[in-house]
Amino acid sequence: xxxxxxxxxxxxxxFLISLLMALVFLIIRLFSKKACDMVSxxxxxxxxxxxxxxxxxxxxxxxxENVSTDEAVLYVGNHLSLFDIIVLYPLMKxxxxxxxxxEINKVPILNILMRFVHCLFVDREDPRDxxxxxxxxxxxxxxxxxxxxxxxGTRSKDGKILDFKTGGFKIVEKTHCKVVPVRxxxxxxxxxxxxxxxxxxxxxxKFYEAIDTSDMDKHQIKDLAVQLxxxxxxxxx
Numbered sequence: 001x002x003x004x005x006x007x008x009x010x011x012x013x014x015f016l017i018s019l020l021m022a023l024v025f026l027i028i029r030l031f032s033k034k035a036c037d038m039v040s041x042x043x044x045x046x047x048x049x050x051x052x053x054x055x056x057x058x059x060x061x062x063x064x065e066n067v068s069t070d071e072a073v074l075y076v077g078n079h080l081s082l083f084d085i086i087v088l089y090p091l092m093k094x095x096x097x098x099x100x101x102x103e104i105n106k107v108p109i110l111n112i113l114m115r116f117v118h119c120l121f122v123d124r125e126d127p128r129d130x131x132x133x134x135x136x137x138x139x140x141x142x143x144x145x146x147x148x149x150x151x152x153g154t155r156s157k158d159g160k161i162l163d164f165k166t167g168g169f170k171i172v173e174k175t176h177c178k179v180v181p182v183r184x185x186x187x188x189x190x191x192x193x194x195x196x197x198x199x200x201x202x203x204x205x206k207f208y209e210a211i212d213t214s215d216m217d218k219h220q221i222k223d224l225a226v227q228l229x230x231x232x233x234x235x236x237x
Contacts, residue, residue, distance in 0.1 A: 003197075003198060004196055004197070004198065007054050007055060007198055010050060010054055011047075011050070011051060011054070014047050014050060015110070018043070018109055018112070018113055019109060019112075021043055022112050022113070024039070025039060025040050025043075025116050036116075037095040037117075037118075037145070038095070040095075040113075040116040040117050041092070041095050041096075041117055043113075044089065044113055044116070044117050045089060045090045045092070047113070048085075048086050048089050049090050051086050052086060052087065052090070055198045056198065056199065056200030056201065057083060057086070057087065057201055057202070057203060058201070058202045058203070059087050059091070059202070059203045059205060060202060060205070061091055061204075061205040061206075061207070062204075062205065062206045062207070062236075063207035063208060063209075064091065064207060065207075066180055066207040066209055066210055067091060067092065067093050067180070067207055068094060068146055068180065068210070069093045069094060070094070071144075072094075072140070072141040072142075072143075072144050072145055072146045072147075072177055073141075073146050073147075073177055073178045073179065073180050073210060074141065074146070074147050074149060074171055074172060074175075074177050074178070074179050074180070075096070075146065075147070075148040075149065075179075075180045075181075075207075076151060076179055076180070076181055076182065076228050076232075077148065077149075077150055077181070077182035077183065077184060077232070078150070078152065078156065078161050078182075078183055078184060078232050079150035079154065079155045079156065080156055080184060080185070080186065081155060081186070081190035081191055081192055082155075082192065083186075083190065083191055083201075083203070084150070084155075084184055085098055085100070085148075087203040087205065088148065088182070088184065088205065089117075091205065091207075092148075094144075094145075094146060095117065095118060095144070095145045095146065096117070096145065096146040096147065096148055097117060097118030097119045097120055097140055097145055097146070097147050097148070098114075098119045098120075098147075098148045099119070099120050099122060099133060099137065099147065099149050099150065099168065100114065100119055100120070100121055100122070101121070101122065101123075101124060101154075102121045102122060102123045102129075104121060105121040118140055118145050120136055120137060120140075120147075124153050124154075130167050131167075133168075134167065134168070134170045134171055134174070137149075137168075137171045138171055138175055141171065141175045141177050147171065148182075149168045149171070151165055151166070151168050151169070151228075151229075152164060152165070153165045155192070157192075159185070159235065160233075161229065161232055161233050163229075164225050164228070164229050166222065166225050169222070169224070169225050172213050172216075172221050173218050173221055176213050176216065177213065178210040178211060178212055178213065179210065179211045179213055179224065179228070180207055180208065180210045180211075181207075181208040181228050181231050181232055182205065182206070182207055182208070182232075183205070183206045183208075183234070183236055184203060184204070184205050184206075184236075185203070185204045185235050185237050186201050186202070186204070187201060187202040187203075187204070187237060188200075188201045188202075189201075204237050205236075206236055211224065
């Protein structure tokens, strides 16, 4: 309990300061949307870097050269824990929106920060909401913001990759952006298995080489989803 309190204090302070930062973001946006995106990105990355430090989460990342620095791409990764985003987001080099479940949109302050960095919330049980997400993600990519998709739709509780939901790949059909496969694994049990206790852990992340989809038709993109599923089956540790 004492450890939980110690961990919570700096995070609460960060979230309170974030309320003021949100006003700063809005002012910056009046002059430059691009500058607002970068300032928001760095602020959120700082907060997540802080979260990793105080919870004892270390990251070993391979293939950082495959993280896009200029063009918008679609990252496709496996999903094991709430910490996936906390680990992965600080590794992004340009504005990137994560696709998250709608429940996270109910978390005060966090939902505001996530909107500033173009995260999208989706009700995975509502096909219309899924279509809306695809259209919004498509627009973001066309405007230069990368998107991170967890096509399993929920986290795997045993580490084995779940079947992919193919709806998110319509983003590729509409944009023909490059796709970067991402695998994440943890050396110890994920947080959800011992919540609310925090234990130090190490995340292993691999960014694979980007896949060019510019000449793919919808059938090839459907095959790509299968290919990615097979590629991301292999654990890193």
